[in-house]
Amino acid sequence: MKKVLFSLCFLTFSMAGAFAQQNTVLVYGTLGLESQKLSGSSVKSNTFNFSPAVGYQWDDHWTGGLVLGTSSTKSTNASGADLKTSQFTIGPFVRYAWALSDIFAVYGQFNATYLSGKQDADTRYNGFQGVFFPAIGVNMKNGFALNFGFGNLSYSTAKVKNSSSNLNDFKLTFGDGVNFGISKNFGLKK
Structure with missing residues (x-):
């Protein structure tokens, strides 16, 4: 049975810079696409x-900034009914990076975001x-870096409008x- 037609296919990269350079601006992001279809049925996502x-x-060592996020999912169940879900996030992030050599560095990042969504x-x-x-x-060249992530720890809580229900996710x-990406540091004039 073919459960996944494309699983994190096309592009799933986590552009997250590791090499903190004083008085620079870091730009990064993520982009993902996933498509699933249950073989022999109309169930897809x-x-x-x-x-x-x-x-x-x-x-x-230290970087702070703002992260935005948007996601949308369209699913079709066995009866052919469509379910659309979308979510928007915005909030600050803080990152601590430690260079192991001129080439390699490790870092940890924490994002604290507000989320809003609908089903x-x-x-x-x-x-x-x-x-x-x-x-x-x-570290590559001219402020570019390749980055490799290998998981995360996350918790979210949300209140459903007009309901006493809460959504909690750990x-x-x-x-x-594993995800990978590219980032760019832009130097600022002193």
């Missing part, structure tokens, strides 16, 4: 997400999310998968 970020590196036209929710993830960076995905 398509997901798209995009999350750009920009930050200021005030010394050789179809009826269900809306608002809440908060915290995500911590470690990664390894490989995830620990260390070693569950």
Whole structure:
């Protein structure tokens, strides 16, 4: 049975810079596309997400900035009914990087975001999310770096509007998968 037609196919990269350079601006983001179809049925799901970020590196180890995110999913169940889900996030991030050599560095980043979403036209929710993830960076040239992440620890909580229900989600995905990306540091004039 073919469960996944494209699983994190096309582009899933986590552009997250590792090499903090004092008085620079860091630009990175994530882009993902996933498509699943249950063989022999009309059950399918398509997901798209995009999350750009920009930050200021005030010394050789610390970076702080703003991360945005948007995602949408369209699913079709066995009866042919469509379910549409969308979510928007915005909030600050802080990163601590440590160079192991001129080429390699490790870093940890924490994102604290506000989230807002809806499922179809009826269900809306608002809440908060915290995500911590470690990664390894490989310095390239001219402020570019390749970055490799290998999981995260996250918790989110959201209140469903016009309901007494809450959505709570805890995830620990260390070693569950690997993502990679590219980042760019832009130097500022002193």
